[in-house]
Amino acid sequence: MKVRELCLLLICSVAPLVKVASGQYDINIGLLYEDNNPLIAKIFDQAIESANSELLQNTNRLVGRTAEITYGNAFDASRKLCKMMSEGVAAIFGPISRGPSTHAMSLTDEKEILFIDTQWDDNVRQTTINLHPDPKTLVLVLRDLVEAYEWEEFTILYESGPYLPVLDDLLIIFEKFGHPITVRRYDLNLSGNYRNVLRKIRQSPDYRIIIVGSVETLPELLKQAQQVGLITHQYQYIIVNLDFHTLDLEPYQYSESNITGIRIFNPEDVRVQQLSAQITEEDDVFAYAEEEDTEMEAVKSQVTTAMALMYDAVYLLAETFRHVGNLELFQPESLACEDSSTWASGLTLFNYMKTTTYRGITGEIKFDHHGLRTDFTLDIIELTTAGVVKTGTWNWNPNGNNSLHFEREHHTFIPENVDLLFANKTFVVVTAISAPYGMLKETDVPLSGNDQYEGFGIDLIHELSVMLGFNYTFKMREDKNYGTCDNITKMCTGMLGDVTAGRADLAITDLTMTSDREPGVDFTMPFMNLGISILYRKPTKEAPDFFSFMSPLSTEVWIYLGLAYLTVSLSLFILGRLSPAEWDNPYPCVEEPTVLENQFSLNNAMWFTIGAVLQQGSEIAPKAPSTRTVASIWWFFTLIMVSSYTANLAAFLTIESLSSPINSAEDLANNVGGVTYGAKSGGSTFNFFKGSQHEVYKKMYEYMAAHPGMMTSSNEEGVDKAENENYAFLMESTSIEYNVERKCKLTQIGNLLDEKGYGIAMRKNSPYRNELSQAILNLQEQGVLSKMKTKWWKEKRGGGACSQKTESDSAEELGMPNLGGIYCVLIVGSFLGSIYGIVEWFCVIYRRARRFRVPLKEELLEELKFVMRCSGNTKEVKHRKSSMRSSRNSSLTLESIGTENSEGANLHNDDDS
Known part of the structure; x- marks a missing residue:
C-alpha cells in the first residue's frame, strides 16, 4: 500500500516538470462574477474551452479560476481577489x-496584474484593458446622431453619477451651437419611481429625449414613461445603452414613437446564436410555453453585451499568448495583498495585449x-412595428473622421388614419375672438391668414391637421355670435349658421354642446369638459379675535390650568404647615425662640x-421634601404647558380666517350678503337656468x-362687474379658471352646477365626425390637450400672474388687532392693581x-402731601408720644416683634407710635 502511494506521489511531482520541459504551460486566469449574473461564469468557461482548442491548440492551456461575490460588495470582491492572487x-x-470593479482595478494595478474590464468605465488604469467602448467615444456617436436628426433642442435624462462624464462632454460639444439642452436625473431618490421627473418632461416643450442609463432601470423607466404619456408619435428618443436590443420593446412597437438605440x-450573427444555444444547454435554463398538447418548447437565452465582451476578452487573451509563443515568462506568481510585491511580467503582458x-x-x-478600445463599429437600430431593425452604422476613426451611414431612411411614423378622406382637403374653420380659444397675435409686424391667430382652438385644429393630414383656413366671426338652432326648422x-349654410366646414371656440344646438349640427366628442360655476371676489380676511392670545389653549384647558394653580397653591400651603422643615426661627440671634x-x-x-x-420665580425656596416634590412636579408641568403655548402662539397670532358672503348657489338664491348676480344674456349659461327644473336654479x-x-x-363685462362690484357672475368653469389666473381678486365659488363640454361643430351627418373624434381622443390620451391647456391658461398672455405671487421673505408684522387683547389685559390688570393699592392705602390711614x-382728614392730607412729593425712600415713624405704644415697643419679646413686623408690613412700614 505504501509503495502504491509513493508511486502516485512521484508521478504527480514529475508530470508538471515533464510538461514544462516540453514547452507546455498552464496559465491561470481568474474571474470575479456577481451572484446576480451567474451566466457570465458559464460564458467564461465556454470561452476558455473554445479558445484552448481553436487558438492554443492545447499546446498551452488557459485554466479558469472563478469566484462568486455578492452583488455590489467591494469587500467581498477584495477578499476573494486576494485569495486568487495568492494562488497565482x-x-x-x-x-x-x-x-467591486473599481476596487478590483485598484488592487490589480498595485500588484501589476493585468485586469480585463468589460463594463462602462471612464477610468484609465496602468494595467487595465477595457473592451467596452469608452464613454467619451459614445459622446461622439450621440453628437453625430443629434446632428443627423437635426435636433436643435432636447432633454438629457440620465440615471446617476457614473454617467455624468458623458453629459459633461455632450454639453461642451453643443454649447458652441447654442442649442438649449435640459438635463434631468430620473433616479433621484433610488426608489424606482420616476414619474415625477417624467411628468415634468411632459409639461415641458421638449419632444426629443436622450436617455443614458443601465439596463436594470431602463425597462421600468420606459414603462412609466408610457404611463404618463411620453411614448407617443410626438416623441423621439435616443437610448444610450449597448443592451438596448435585449429589452422587451413589444409594448412600444405600435406607439408611433421614434426610439433609436445602439x-x-x-x-x-451565427456565432452569437451558437453561443446562446451553448449557454442555454450548459446552464439547463429553459423557458417553456405550455400548449394544449402539453408540449414544451425551449427558448434560447438572450446574449448581452457583457457576455459578448467577456467571450471576446478570453479569445483576445488567448490570441495574445499564441503570438507570444513561449509562455515561460508569463508563469503566474503567488502575490500577497499584505505586502508590496508585484508581478514582474504584468506590464509586459499588458503591452503585448x-x-x-x-x-x-x-x-x-x-x-x-x-x-481603451478603438476602431470599432456600432449598429444604429430603431424600433418599428416589425420590431428592432438596423438602420445604419457608426465607424470610429482614430483621426477623428468618424462616419455615420444610414442604410435606410430614418424611420418616421405616419399615422395610419391619414387616408383619402382627408388627403388634399382644405377646411374653412369659423371661430371668434374669445380668449384663450381664439385671439389675434400680439405683434408689431402685420400678419395675414392663419398666421394672425393663436389660441387653444387654433392649436387644436393644427394638431388635428398634422394627425389627419388636412389643410385649413380660419374665418373670424366678428360679432362673436355662437348661434342657436331651431328644433323645428333646423335652421341655425x-x-x-355659417356651418349649416356651407360657408364654413368646422366651427371651434368655447362652443358648448347643448341639446338646443344638436338638431342643427353635429359635434365631435368634447375636447374639454366643464360646467357652470360662480365667479366672485376672493374671500376677505376676518379681523383676528381680540383675545387671540388665548387661542393656543382651549377654554377647557384654561379652566383646568386655573384649577391646577389653585390646587397646587393650597397643597403648598397645607404641606408647608405640616412639614417641620418649613418652620424657621425668624431671628437667628435668639437661640431659644418662643415662636417659629x-x-x-x-x-x-x-x-x-x-x-x-410666568417663568419669573420668587425668593421663596421650598425646604421640606414634600414641598420640594410638589414644586418640582409643578415646574415640570409649567415647562410643558408654557412650551406648548409658546409653540402655538405665533400661529394663532398671525392666523387670519377668510370669510365670504356666499359659498354656493343656494346662498345666491337666498340673497345672502346682498350679493347681486347674473350671466351673459342669451348665452348657454342663461338658458341652462331657464330650462332647469331645480328649485334653486x-x-x-x-x-x-x-x-x-x-x-x-359679454363675459368680459361680467368679469369686470365681479371684480369691481358686489356682484357674482355665472359662467363656464374653464373661463373662470382662465380669468382667476390673471385677475387675482377673483376666485371660483362652490362646485360645478352642471356638466357639459366644448366640441367642434360640423354639418349634420358629416363623414369627418368619427375620425375627428378619434383624433381628439388620441390627443387626450397622449396628454397633448393637457399641455395645450397649461400653455394657454397658465403660461401665455399673463397666465400664472396670481400663482407666481409669493409671500414676503420676512414674517408679516403684527398689528393692534392681533395684540389688542394683551394690551387690554395689561391695562385692566394695572388698573385693578392701582385701585387695590389706593383702597389699601386709604384703609391703613383710616385705621391709624x-x-x-x-x-381722618388731617392724616389723609399729610399722607397725600408725602406721596405727592415723589422723593425719598425713607419715611418718618409718627405718633411716638403714646406712652402705651412706647411702653409696648420698649418691651421686646419674640411674640411682640413678630406682631409688630406683621403690622408694619400691613401698614407699608408706617410704624404707629
Missing part, C-alpha cells in the same frame, strides 16, 4: 458592477496606448405658584329675468386715624 493568476476578469454586435488585434463577436478589437344662427415662622402663607404659596407659571332664473340690468352682453384718635 496571469489576468483578472472583473465584475460588472461599478463598486449596439456593438448583431444578435443574428494592447498591440494584439482580433476580430470577435463584437467586431474588430484594437486598443490605444491607454488600453351665428357661427352654427412659616414662609408658605397662603399669599406666598399662590405667589410662588404663579411665578413658576329656477329661483335664480326668476331673479335674473326680473333684473335684466344684472345681465351682461381711629387708633390714635386723630382727624
Whole structure:
C-alpha cells in the first residue's frame, strides 16, 4: 500500500516538470462574477474551452479560476481577489458592477496584474484593458446622431453619477451651437419611481429625449414613461445603452414613437446564436410555453453585451499568448495583498495585449496606448412595428473622421388614419375672438391668414391637421355670435349658421354642446369638459379675535390650568404647615425662640405658584421634601404647558380666517350678503337656468329675468362687474379658471352646477365626425390637450400672474388687532392693581386715624402731601408720644416683634407710635 502511494506521489511531482520541459504551460486566469449574473461564469468557461482548442491548440492551456461575490460588495470582491492572487493568476476578469470593479482595478494595478474590464468605465488604469467602448467615444456617436436628426433642442435624462462624464462632454460639444439642452436625473431618490421627473418632461416643450442609463432601470423607466404619456408619435428618443436590443420593446412597437438605440454586435450573427444555444444547454435554463398538447418548447437565452465582451476578452487573451509563443515568462506568481510585491511580467503582458488585434463577436478589437478600445463599429437600430431593425452604422476613426451611414431612411411614423378622406382637403374653420380659444397675435409686424391667430382652438385644429393630414383656413366671426338652432326648422344662427349654410366646414371656440344646438349640427366628442360655476371676489380676511392670545389653549384647558394653580397653591400651603422643615426661627440671634415662622402663607404659596407659571420665580425656596416634590412636579408641568403655548402662539397670532358672503348657489338664491348676480344674456349659461327644473336654479332664473340690468352682453363685462362690484357672475368653469389666473381678486365659488363640454361643430351627418373624434381622443390620451391647456391658461398672455405671487421673505408684522387683547389685559390688570393699592392705602390711614384718635382728614392730607412729593425712600415713624405704644415697643419679646413686623408690613412700614 505504501509503495502504491509513493508511486502516485512521484508521478504527480514529475508530470508538471515533464510538461514544462516540453514547452507546455498552464496559465491561470481568474474571474470575479456577481451572484446576480451567474451566466457570465458559464460564458467564461465556454470561452476558455473554445479558445484552448481553436487558438492554443492545447499546446498551452488557459485554466479558469472563478469566484462568486455578492452583488455590489467591494469587500467581498477584495477578499476573494486576494485569495486568487495568492494562488497565482496571469489576468483578472472583473465584475460588472461599478463598486467591486473599481476596487478590483485598484488592487490589480498595485500588484501589476493585468485586469480585463468589460463594463462602462471612464477610468484609465496602468494595467487595465477595457473592451467596452469608452464613454467619451459614445459622446461622439450621440453628437453625430443629434446632428443627423437635426435636433436643435432636447432633454438629457440620465440615471446617476457614473454617467455624468458623458453629459459633461455632450454639453461642451453643443454649447458652441447654442442649442438649449435640459438635463434631468430620473433616479433621484433610488426608489424606482420616476414619474415625477417624467411628468415634468411632459409639461415641458421638449419632444426629443436622450436617455443614458443601465439596463436594470431602463425597462421600468420606459414603462412609466408610457404611463404618463411620453411614448407617443410626438416623441423621439435616443437610448444610450449597448443592451438596448435585449429589452422587451413589444409594448412600444405600435406607439408611433421614434426610439433609436445602439449596439456593438448583431444578435443574428451565427456565432452569437451558437453561443446562446451553448449557454442555454450548459446552464439547463429553459423557458417553456405550455400548449394544449402539453408540449414544451425551449427558448434560447438572450446574449448581452457583457457576455459578448467577456467571450471576446478570453479569445483576445488567448490570441495574445499564441503570438507570444513561449509562455515561460508569463508563469503566474503567488502575490500577497499584505505586502508590496508585484508581478514582474504584468506590464509586459499588458503591452503585448494592447498591440494584439482580433476580430470577435463584437467586431474588430484594437486598443490605444491607454488600453481603451478603438476602431470599432456600432449598429444604429430603431424600433418599428416589425420590431428592432438596423438602420445604419457608426465607424470610429482614430483621426477623428468618424462616419455615420444610414442604410435606410430614418424611420418616421405616419399615422395610419391619414387616408383619402382627408388627403388634399382644405377646411374653412369659423371661430371668434374669445380668449384663450381664439385671439389675434400680439405683434408689431402685420400678419395675414392663419398666421394672425393663436389660441387653444387654433392649436387644436393644427394638431388635428398634422394627425389627419388636412389643410385649413380660419374665418373670424366678428360679432362673436355662437348661434342657436331651431328644433323645428333646423335652421341655425351665428357661427352654427355659417356651418349649416356651407360657408364654413368646422366651427371651434368655447362652443358648448347643448341639446338646443344638436338638431342643427353635429359635434365631435368634447375636447374639454366643464360646467357652470360662480365667479366672485376672493374671500376677505376676518379681523383676528381680540383675545387671540388665548387661542393656543382651549377654554377647557384654561379652566383646568386655573384649577391646577389653585390646587397646587393650597397643597403648598397645607404641606408647608405640616412639614417641620418649613418652620424657621425668624431671628437667628435668639437661640431659644418662643415662636417659629412659616414662609408658605397662603399669599406666598399662590405667589410662588404663579411665578413658576410666568417663568419669573420668587425668593421663596421650598425646604421640606414634600414641598420640594410638589414644586418640582409643578415646574415640570409649567415647562410643558408654557412650551406648548409658546409653540402655538405665533400661529394663532398671525392666523387670519377668510370669510365670504356666499359659498354656493343656494346662498345666491337666498340673497345672502346682498350679493347681486347674473350671466351673459342669451348665452348657454342663461338658458341652462331657464330650462332647469331645480328649485334653486329656477329661483335664480326668476331673479335674473326680473333684473335684466344684472345681465351682461359679454363675459368680459361680467368679469369686470365681479371684480369691481358686489356682484357674482355665472359662467363656464374653464373661463373662470382662465380669468382667476390673471385677475387675482377673483376666485371660483362652490362646485360645478352642471356638466357639459366644448366640441367642434360640423354639418349634420358629416363623414369627418368619427375620425375627428378619434383624433381628439388620441390627443387626450397622449396628454397633448393637457399641455395645450397649461400653455394657454397658465403660461401665455399673463397666465400664472396670481400663482407666481409669493409671500414676503420676512414674517408679516403684527398689528393692534392681533395684540389688542394683551394690551387690554395689561391695562385692566394695572388698573385693578392701582385701585387695590389706593383702597389699601386709604384703609391703613383710616385705621391709624381711629387708633390714635386723630382727624381722618388731617392724616389723609399729610399722607397725600408725602406721596405727592415723589422723593425719598425713607419715611418718618409718627405718633411716638403714646406712652402705651412706647411702653409696648420698649418691651421686646419674640411674640411682640413678630406682631409688630406683621403690622408694619400691613401698614407699608408706617410704624404707629
